[in-house]
Amino acid sequence: MNTKHYFGRFIAALAGTTAIIMALALAPSGRAQDKTTRERIGIYDSRAIAVAYAGSAPQVQKMKELTAQMKAAREAADTNRVAQLEREGRAWQSHLNQQGFGTAPVDDLLANIAGDLPAIQEAAGVTTLISKWDKTELDRHPRAEQVDITMRLVDAFHPNEKQRKHALEIQKMKPQKIKD
Numbered sequence: 001m002n003t004k005h006y007f008g009r010f011i012a013a014l015a016g017t018t019a020i021i022m023a024l025a026l027a028p029s030g031r032a033q034d035k036t037t038r039e040r041i042g043i044y045d046s047r048a049i050a051v052a053y054a055g056s057a058p059q060v061q062k063m064k065e066l067t068a069q070m071k072a073a074r075e076a077a078d079t080n081r082v083a084q085l086e087r088e089g090r091a092w093q094s095h096l097n098q099q100g101f102g103t104a105p106v107d108d109l110l111a112n113i114a115g116d117l118p119a120i121q122e123a124a125g126v127t128t129l130i131s132k133w134d135k136t137e138l139d140r141h142p143r144a145e146q147v148d149i150t151m152r153l154v155d156a157f158h159p160n161e162k163q164r165k166h167a168l169e170i171q172k173m174k175p176q177k178i179k180d
Contacts, residue, residue: 038143038144038145039127039141039143039144039145040124040125040126040127040144040145040147041126041127041128041129041130041141041144041145041146041147042120042121042124042126042128042129042130042147042148042149043129043130043131043132043138043146043147043148043149043150044129044130044131044132044148044149044150044153045131045132045133045150045170045171046099046103046104046105046106046131046132046133047099047100047101047102047103047170047171047175048150048151048153048154048167048168048170048171049099049106049109049110049150049153049154049157049167050096050099050100050106050109051100051154051163051166051167051170052153052154052155052157052159052163052164052167053096053106053109053112053157054096054100054163055159055160055163056112056157056158056159056163057158058112058157066085066088066089069081069085070082070085070086070089073085100170101170101175101176102175102176102177103131103133103175105131105134106131110129110153112157113153113156113157116156117129117156120149120152120153120156121149123152124147124149124152125147126147126149128141129149129153132146132148133175150167150171151167151168154167
């Protein structure tokens, strides 16, 4: 066999193998990609969500239900039920104040638009939703890119112009410490 020919084929094969090894070495692996791809989380101002909820269809419906229960309790002269509904109403109003002016969680309000949340997350390209006031949860995602989706969530409540304006304005203010 011709040594020159054999050596030439060996060099060509070696060059091809080297090229494949280099390509594999330089190609991003799953692990390398995980380190370079940043998680994206959706953050929101919970106060704006509370403002959008006030006057929304779910809030109006809840008020109608409470009003009907109160009317029925009064007509039945059920003073215990009237007192219970009054306590519940005051507690609900206090909770809404904490959500609208403080930093109380709004998970109960977001439940009203739960059907819209997957599409909102997908459109924003975020994996999870976290209140911008929830430092404990934000600390669990220290390297995540934070995408503000407040107004996308607000819009899911179908606010009128005034509600939307208030939702924008509340975000410019500092949260208040609300006492019970």
